[in-house]
Amino acid sequence: MNEAVRDPAQPIIEIENLSISFFTRKGEIPAVMDFSCTVMPGEAMGIVGESGCGKSTVSLGIMRDLSNIGKIVGGRIKFQGRDMGEMSDEELRAIRGNKIAMIYQEPMASLNPAMKIGQQLMEVPLIHDKVSKEEAYNRALEMVRAVKLPDPERMMRSYPHQLSGGQQQRIVIAMALLSKPALLLLDEPTTALDVTVEAGIVELVKGLGEKFGTSMIFVSHNLGLILETCDRITVMYSGEAVETGKIEDVFDRMRHPYTQGLFRSIPLPGADKNSRPLISIPGQ
Incomplete structure (x- = not known):
């Protein structure tokens, strides 16, 4: 890894009450509100939620890659104990692509x-x-x-x-x-791939994470992928983190109706459509 010694007790990244808005002609559009999450060394955190819930915006916020209309309007992001908001452009450039790397949906x-x-x-x-x-x-x-x-x-x-x-x-x-990054952000890296290739990539990412000791934030709307690859999960709904914890804890005790709806909407092989219909989530 980049550092000879890394404190296992110190989080790689701490996101505290992060709020991100996009400023358009129509005014301010909040994309992420009061979002918090912590990733420890060597840990894989899954951020799951529907399209447009703000999960990709969180990873772009970490990369400070929000285009000219996106702005962090509240909260802070600490990387290896340092507030990224207080870093100079030069320091951020040194971290981006080196200590923090990102894999986007579309390889090309x-x-x-x-x-x-x-x-x-x-x-x-x-x-x-x-x-x-x-x-x-x-x-x-x-x-x-x-x-x-x-x-x-x-x-x-x-x-x-x-x-x-x-x-x-x-x-x-x-x-x-x-670049042997301390943190790897994966933004729906398998969206453009078919299912068999997707399984291979997931297996690969999991193995490489263990081999290189890289911490990961895995952004996806695919719960199956997250359950397969991550240690902990954060469920996002409409710009907010509604549930977070170890995979098995969230799986066993789903407190938020959106999380319950997400788990119920996973199709099971051999399930009968009458006895166990697929349940859609109401509302926009």
């Missing part, structure tokens, strides 16, 4: 179509760690192997369009992990 958004995969991967150690080209190539190749891609040398020589969607997403994960 993170890849340059005009550059070979190898060059794009090598940029990370060349820029962040100032290593030699040979060392950068070896690290990149090793990471392509770690994300279980066939024929790593050929992958390094390929352009992004020559890879399938699942292979592209694995390259993006490799790129994110090359």
Whole structure:
């Protein structure tokens, strides 16, 4: 990891009463209200909720990547004990992409179509760690192997369009992990993939998290993925965190009606539609 010693008792990230609004011509639109969550070293936190509930906005808020209309209007985010709001632009740049890495929904958004995969991967150690080209190539190749891609040398020589969607997403994960981040943000990383590829990526992320000791925030509307990959879960509804805790605790004692509705809406194999109908959640 980046630091030789990391205090296991200190959270990697603490989000306290975070509120984020978007300021448009129509005025202020609150996207996240009073959101709090803590992620400890090596822990995977799942943020789950429906489309538009503000879960992706939380991860963009951590990255300070809210475009020019989004603003943090309340609360604070502390990374490894330091308030990110008090950091200079230079410090934030050093953290982003290095200590905090993000994987987006659409792999092609993170890849340059005009550059070979190898060059794009090598940029990370060349820029962040100032290593030699040979060392950068070896690290990149090793990471392509770690994300279980066939024929790593050929992958390094390929352009992004020559890879399938699942292979592209694995390259993006490799790129994110090359800087050995303390925190990895995954924003619905399997949305664009089919189910069998999705299962492989989930298995991969889980294994890499354990191997590299990376803390993760996994944003998804897919409860199954969260239950499979995370230690703790935060349920978001309409911009607020309505429930949080260990997966099994939330699973056993669902207090909020939205969480109950979410769990009831998971289709079960072999379930009879009459005895156990799928229940939709009323309201907007």
